[in-house]
Amino acid sequence: MRRAGIARTAAVLLAGVFFSAWTSAQAPGPEPKVLRYAFRVAETGFDPAQISDTYSKTVAAGIFDAPLKFEFLAKPAKLIPNTLVAMPEISDDFKTLSFELRPGIHFSDDPAFGGKKRELTAADYIYAIKRHYDPQWKSPNLYLLENVKILGLSELRKELMAAKKPFDYERPVEGLQQLGRYKFQIKLGVGDPRFINQFADAGFLGAVAREVVEAYADKIMEHPVGTGPWRLAEWRRSSRIVLEKNPNYREEFYKEQPPADKPELAAQVRALQGRRLPMVDRVEIAIIEENQPRWLSFLGGEADVLTELPFEFANIAIPGNKLAPNLAKRGVHMTRFIYPEIAFSYFNMDDPVVGGYTPEKIALRRAISLAMDVDKQIRLARSGQGIPAQGPSIPGVFGYDPGFKSEMSEYNLAKAKALLDLYGYTDKDGDGWRDRPDGTPLRIEYATQPDGTSRQLIELWHKGMEALKVRMDFKTAKWPENLKSANAAKLQMWGVSWVATTPDNDTFLALGDGRAKGKANKARFDLPAYNALYEKQKALPNGPEREAVMREAQRLLIAYMPYKMDIHRIFTDLSQPWVIGYERNVFVRNFWQYVDIDTQALPGRSNKP
Template sequence: MKRLVRLATLAACLFATGTVALAQPAAAAPKTLRYSFPIAETGFDPVPISDLYSLTVVAGIFEAPLEFAFLARPVRMRPNTAAAMPEVSADFRTFTFRIKPGIYFAADPAFKGKRRELVAADYVYSVKRHYDPRGKAGRLYRLESAKILGLSELRARALKERKPFDYDAPVEGLRTLDRYTFQVKLAEPSPRFLYVFADGSLTGAVAREVVEFYGDRIGEHPVGTGPFKLGAWKRSSSIVLERNPGYREVLYDEEAPAGDERLQAVVREFKGRRLPLVDRVQISIIEEPQPRWLSFLNEEQDVAENVPAEFANVAFPNNELAPNLAKRGILMLRYPRSDVAYSYFAMENPVVGGYEPHKVALRRAIALAVDVEREIRLVRGGQAVPAQSIVGPESWGFDAAYKSEMGDYDPARAKALLDMHGYVDRDGDGWREQPDGSPLLLEYSTQPDQQSRKLTELWKKNMDAIGIRIVFKAAKWPEQLKASRAGKLMMWGVGWSAEQPDGDTFLAVGYGPNKGQSNHARFDMQAFNALYEKQAALPDGPERQAAMDAAKKLMIAYMPYKVHVHRIWTDLAQPWVSGYSRNIFVREFWKYVDIDREALARRGS
């Protein structure tokens, strides 16, 4: 009997144990933030990339010493991997950074099973990589214009001698002082130089052994200290970022702007929570606007970043969220971008380039014939404002009251300019020839997406109206970018977004030494270069503003760029996305938002 009781008791215990085991909840699915890019990435090595979308990805992987506070208005910098804000000399020529001990790179085979701590030498190495000619740096101008002592000379020596760049050569302007401290010295004052070190996509720390381990494939293996690491990648199709398990303890500690009750509630809810708040970021490349919009409506995307212009009147008529979307609890966020959309003229091209009066007249006539208001209304869905200069809003040096020829639409004046400078129809076929009688044919590069097609249709109408023939050369974005940097395109229309809240970012596209980098037009004028250098060395104030205004006027007069608009972005977020906000100088917003699992479970109910 006792044996039977013991067996019964054992059976009961096993059953109870089994019941408890069955009741254990399954591991929660990772919190995944899903959204899309309209243009394919080009790679994930911070040195050669210059496109917005690749830069956005690497900004979540690599960390700069400083960062912009996510919710702060006006924008301000704060320490990131730095222990405190750097020491800056009174003459803005010496900058000393101290890095926090105990920060580690994500685990990677390059480290051979050892934890790899971030040290000051990593930042010195990462900056030097932009000067290595083999790296084909896409944004070297942002560093080189600051004139770091000795680095440009080291680059020039490598080019002259055709030898590998010497990373171990001592350089006066960039050196480690101890394990966690490095110092930068400049040849000239640079009051805003610290902005360079608040951009993880530019000065984010890269470990030397990772670069040497992967060699030419380094763009496929980004390894940083940031909150995310590359989990999966299907080129031009999808990118998956995963939480970096080795990311240090960083807590949500934002301050909401005064008067913003929604964000104040977010701050109260998130305060003290460990970042990142989501486990994964899943990015799809969806180039055509309609499938990108439908994927959001069908709840396949959590965020619709910059709703395609074609659907603006459906999603937010009169810039108010549509009632059907509001009923679903969708959040609408509308904000001006610090950017410009422009078309450039290749200044070294024999047809549209040159500085002679008749060449200048041709570019100015073409610019006057571009109907920007129609572009905004029919192509951009009202989500832009006409631009009057290259300098974009939300940046120092922008003047909302400024008015110039850049914003004019005047086909009659365009025709008069062409007639005056000898661009006339000599053979009676309805098309103008060049002053020497040779054919006048514009070739405009573009992409095979719907908005680009609409823009080219408008370009065709505008040029037909003044008797200029134009043809279009379509190719994928990465291909056009490569050709443009090599100086192989006659004209191309693109956008330029600021990486810092300062107008220098925009003037840099006209600075001669930046040819092949930011300066796709290859504009190179001594007077402009001198003004650019002057404003860069001045502290913010009336004298600097005057230099910037004079530089803007030269770009308008010589027209290497026809600046069309400053864009306005409207984002939509599903109701289960918590804490959504944007800081236009913080690309990697992902770590600050959360996915509400309960709200997600209620969808469709």
């Protein structure tokens, strides 16, 4: 009986063990933490060699790793190592940059790697840089590299293009050398003290694996594979982007410094210290181009963050530029900032109607620009959320002069009419509309998008042109379609914005650089005198001499008016009370890894994917 009792007891215990193991396996684990928000403009793809728009580069910055990064909460902006063991070694003349990678960093798993873990090496960064020189990819950012003349690469590109041969990635060049498995060196023909900033832009110089590019070929925009904290889990073009944690992501821990000027954020930052990054499991991005549904999705708790509050809801959400009481009562957080960008309209300088460098063409562009009421644009289309732009310079970066004033912000119909009359843009056929000096009809075509803000801007342009008696037609298309047409020089005028990727005004002076035609320089402006000034300022260290050259370059761009630069927009981001650690650093595209979701504070919302 004793043995039977022991046996029964053992059986019960064993059954209990099996039951416990089974229930543990069946019991749901913690719900995944999902960060949900929306882009207001559709993406184009995720290949660093082919993208230039903010939204695509934002996603790419989460997937790929640049050698450097900007510290998330540092003010002013501070560069720190990302995949490097230390900051790069830079020669005194800024012409030699030496990089050393941290061993043990791995790409996200992909069939292109044949089932093996793939370590990041110096060769991957060398390959990523060379891809911008490969004509196959039509890199919109090549000008940033050609500006500093990486020794031998431009020459190799030209030689192979002339011979109609594919780009030779194996051909050694003096300016790009691998010094070991984890070391590489770049040699420049032009010493640029600020070129190092480009190595914090993962959407431009993020590490790319050659096997992946060769495996997916012309479909590489759809198959980004990097070493960053995220991997692309789902993509429905112009509709939905889902990112998941990269299981191979290295150990990185939260160590941001609490900001002194924001006590509530400082408390959250202290609570996050030492947490492994990223802290959320998924990022779900909806593409919602219309402002009202994007605003309502946040108001209804469906979105965790609302980046760039639509201007038409500013009076509701932030009356008097303060958070509305009903939102404050809910625990919503507000982050307000001047965006490092210029919203502008450009003229295609290759266009036979609005382009050209002769006095009558300059007069036409100046007159059209003088007919845009920027103050009214800020007041009506932007709900007061902006300040007038005076030229290719933005607040908060080196080269900005707050005392500088120019015709850019002027609204003067009388002066505009006088310019048109003086240079022969008069009504020659009696139909009530101005014609060109040669008697042919004057007709301007302006490209735009099907969203509320664009419609308000169209109305302002329409009123200004009607007052001048200048015909202006509006051609509406989705933003990615307009971008493609702009790159191909098919648009006569288009309203867009340009955003700084580094805390330096060179980003905006590049809008007039002749070598960047069709890339940053959508206007295709190409003036030798301007190009010389742009080149000169790049080589100078920060100081009064460089500022003087930058001002002279600005004046030339204003005088020839290839761009009508309107405003610097002031944006407000809103985050829900369950989002912890949110702040906006305009030079850090991927904020996702620095925030957490308090699932206990969610208002009954399911976080299941």
